Amino acid sequence: xxxxxxxxxxxxxxxxxxxxxxxxxxxxxxxxxxxxxxxxxxxxxxxxxxxxxxxxxxxxxxxxxxxxxxxxxxxxxxxxxxxxxxxxxxxxxxxxxxxxxxxxxxxxxxxxxxxxxxxxxxxxxxxxxxxxxxxxxxxxxxxxxxxxxxxxxxxxxxxxxxxxxxxxxxxxxxxxxxxxxxxxxxxxxxxxx
Numbered sequence: 761x762x763x764x765x766x767x768x769x770x771x772x773x774x775x776x777x778x779x780x781x782x783x784x785x786x787x788x789x790x791x792x793x794x795x796x797x798x799x800x801x802x803x804x805x806x807x808x809x810x811x812x813x814x815x816x817x818x819x820x821x822x823x824x825x826x827x828x829x830x831x832x833x834x835x836x837x838x839x840x841x842x843x844x845x846x847x848x849x850x851x852x853x854x855x856x857x858x859x860x861x862x863x864x865x866x867x868x869x870x871x872x873x874x875x876x877x878x879x880x881x882x883x884x885x886x887x888x889x890x891x892x893x894x895x896x897x898x899x900x901x902x903x904x905x906x907x908x909x910x911x912x913x914x915x916x917x918x919x920x921x922x923x924x925x926x927x928x929x930x931x932x933x934x935x936x937x938x939x940x941x942x943x944x945x946x947x948x949x950x951x952x953x
Contacts, residue, residue, distance in 0.1 A: 812897065812929055812931060812934070813929075813935065815895055815897065815898060815929075816898060816927060816928070816929050816934065816935065816936075816937070817937070819894050819895070819898050819900070819927050820927040820937035820939065820949060821949075822891060823865075823891075823900070823925060823927065823939060824939055824947065824949045826843060826865065826867050826889055826891060827843055827907065827939070827941060827947050828947060829867055829888065829889060830842070830843045830867045830888075830907065830909050831909045831913050831915075831945050831947070833867070833869065833888055833909075834869075834909035834910060834911055834913060835909075835911065835912070835913045837869055837871075837911075838911045839869055839870070839871045839911055840869070840870045840871070840873055840908055840909065840910055840911065841867065841868070841869050841870065841888070841908075841909045842866070842867070842868050842869075842870050842875075842876075842877065842906050842907065842908055842909075843865060843866070843867055843906070843907040843909075844856060844865060844866055844868070844876075844877070844906040844907070845857075845860040845861050845863060845864070845865050845866075845902075845906075846863055846864040846865060846866055846890070850890070851866070851868075851877060851880075851886070851887055851890075852866075852876055852877050853866065853868070853875070853876045853877055853906055856902070856903065856904055856905050856906050857904050858901045858902060858903070858904050859899075859901060861900040861901065861902040861925065862893065862894050862898070862899055862900045863893045864890070864891050864892045864893045864894075865890075865891050866887040866889070866890050866891075867887060867888045867889040867890075868886050868887035868888055869884075869886055869888065870908070875906060875908075896930075897929055897930050897931065898927065898928070898929055898930070899927070899928050899929075899930060900925060900926070900927050900928075901925070901926050901928075902923070902924075902925040902926075903923040903924065903925070905923065907923055907941060909945060913944075913945040914943065914944055914945045915941050915942065915943055915944070915945045916943065921943065922940050922941060922942045922943060923940070923941045924938060924939065924940050924941075925938070925939040925940075926938050926939075926952070927939075928952075935951060935952065936951070936952035937949060937950070937951055937952060938950050938951075938952050
């Protein structure tokens with residue numbers, strides 16, 4: 761009967777290390793890059809639409825929040841509060857047109873009822889809030905009038921009609937948001953087509 765010699769460890773030689781795989785082959789790397797490129801090509805259009813819709817929704821919600829703030833401030837201060845497009849003076853109202861709203865808007869009090877933001881007084885800053893111009897990929901069309909909230913929360917003069925804002929993207933197939941302010945001061949936002 762033969763006995764086997766006991767197992768012994770030996771030092772690896774350079775030929776042994778040549779047999780040990782290290783890293784990826786060029787073919788494996790090319791396949792991985794091709795799969796990643798295909799996945800990126802499929803995901804990019806969906807991601808772009810997601811980002812665009814996020815900007816659109818955010819702009820519409822910001823306008824809604826500022827209009828609601830104006831109504832609350834009018835009731836709280838017991839005086840008129842305006843939502844108006846920014847004029848050449850960054851703290852005063854500009855002439856309202858349907859398309860100027862995209863350049864930004866102000867929420868300010870108008871205690872002297874002159875249809876413009878009052879000057880800031882000590883401890884009572886005006887405008888209450890300022891919103892800068894919208895992203896270039898968005899449009900905001902609004903009334904050709906300044907939005908006025910009276911001390912009782914109603915909008916505009918007695919018997920004033922409803923005012924409507926529309927926020928939309930400039931890209932093809934863009935959705936829109938419509939915001940309506942009724943004469944009684946109620947505000948409603950609804951997604952459009």
